[in-house]
Amino acid sequence: MYESVGGQEVIDQLVDDFYEIMATDPVAKDCFATHEGRDISESAHKLKYFLSGWLGGPQLYLEKFGHPRLRMRHNPFPIGTKEAEQWLYCMKKALAKSVIKPEIQDQMYGAFVQVATMLIKNPS
Numbered sequence: 409m410y411e412s413v414g415g416q417e418v419i420d421q422l423v424d425d426f427y428e429i430m431a432t433d434p435v436a437k438d439c440f441a442t443h444e445g446r447d448i449s450e451s452a453h454k455l456k457y458f459l460s461g462w463l464g465g466p467q468l469y470l471e472k473f474g475h476p477r478l479r480m481r482h483n484p485f486p487i488g489t490k491e492a493e494q495w496l497y498c499m500k501k502a503l504a505k506s507v508i509k510p511e512i513q514d515q516m517y518g519a520f521v522q523v524a525t526m527l528i529k530n531p532s
């Protein structure tokens with residue numbers, strides 16, 4: 409997957425676009441608000457590292473921060489259905505902007521839906 413996506417350069421661009429969309433698109437305001445007080449460039453950095461390993465590339469996140477344990481690490485943040493949908497909205501837009509082949513985009517998006525759904529704690 410890592411190779412079919414185009415490697416780290418493409419992942420980095422995807423994540424930069426993703427956070428740019430989240431920070432500027434009013435549709436994503438609740439999702440962006442969960443990041444209040446955080447350094448977005450640091451959040452982007454962590455997501456880039458995570459996606460590298462998650463897509464079968466170098467395990468950058470694991471090496472630097474340890475096991476991702478996404479559910480535990482998202483515990484402090486109020487993630488409901490709305491926030492998860494907005495996260496996915498940003499990712500879909502970032503994927504559409506990327507050079508990743510449409511069929512690979514679909515596969516990635518499907519996997520993102522699963523992870524985002526798992527992170528919802530107070531569905532409403």
Ligand code: HEM
Nearest residue numbers: 442443446450451454455458481485491492495523524527
């Ligand atoms: C469902 C909606 C989601 C919300 C509202 C959300 C929100 C957040 C927030 C606020 C942070 C902290 C950022 C920071 O420490 O700088 C974070 C970290 C992170 N998120 Fe999410 N996230 C969501 C979904 C996802 C998904 C689907 C993935 C992976 C596919 C993901 C991967 C990560 C990673 C790897 C980190 C860094 C964890 C750490 O080292 O502390 N997130 N997220």
